[in-house]
């Protein structure tokens with residue numbers, strides 16, 4: 001689904017992302033973890049084509065993003081808490097605007113399906129700006145599904161949601177991979193959530209991938225009791241893990 005190879009982004013002399021390589025397979029949810037400043041958002045922005053890599057390649061279903069930008073991006077979409085939809089537009093208007101931008105066929109029907117699927121019918125004519133965080137997240141996910149993406153990039157999709165709403169959102173994303181065979185690259189600072197929902201984790205530290213594996217077995221493999229402890233170790237003493 002996604003193949004990232006030797007991806008680098010350098011600002012002046014700082015390597016924000018330093019030779020990062022990984023894949024996301026069909027039907028797989030992969031978490032990109034790491035402390036603040038590790039390079040997660042920079043990586044996601046390069047996969048989304050909004051930031052040009054200093055070097056390295058990004059392929060979406062085999063299509064090279066640098067050479068066939070539009071074809072690669074047709075298969076991709078994105079949701080993040082820091083990129084809210086225009087608050088002065090209603091839910092339906094937002095879906096329409098983004099649907100037109102993406103060139104979605106039979107847009108009226110697609111919007112009706114998504115309003116139904118994301119339990120948004122009663123908010124269709126409500127301005128997004130007055131919705132709760134959970135409702136806005138559902139709208140952001142509906143928007144991300146408009147073009148029937150194969151690859152979904154989610155930057156902290158459940159941040160600021162209550163546990164019940166967060167569980168509902170996780171189930172919807174899990175559905176996308178199980179039912180549609182889509183692939184998801186997910187960032188989160190909630191290790192409980194990552195253990196529950198992700199098939200694989202990648203730990204980034206200072207722009208490099210330090211560890212990779214199953215979130216349920218990786219902590220024990222590195223002598224840590226939980227994913228959270230492993231996360232703290234990566235953040236505090238990355239060199240000790242590199243040697244381990």
Ligand SMILES: Nc1ncnc2c1ncn2[C@@H]1O[C@H](COP(=O)(O)OP(=O)(O)OP(=O)(O)O)[C@@H](O)[C@H]1O
Pocket residue numbers: 011014015016034035036037038039040041042043
């Ligand atoms: N435009 C830029 N110019 C200079 N440095 C940058 C720029 N963008 C990012 N960086 C630096 O690159 C590094 C990685 O940043 P990035 O935002 O990718 O981290 P992150 O892992 O997403 O962090 P967080 O969890 O805090 O969102 C940081 O040290 C950041 O200061």
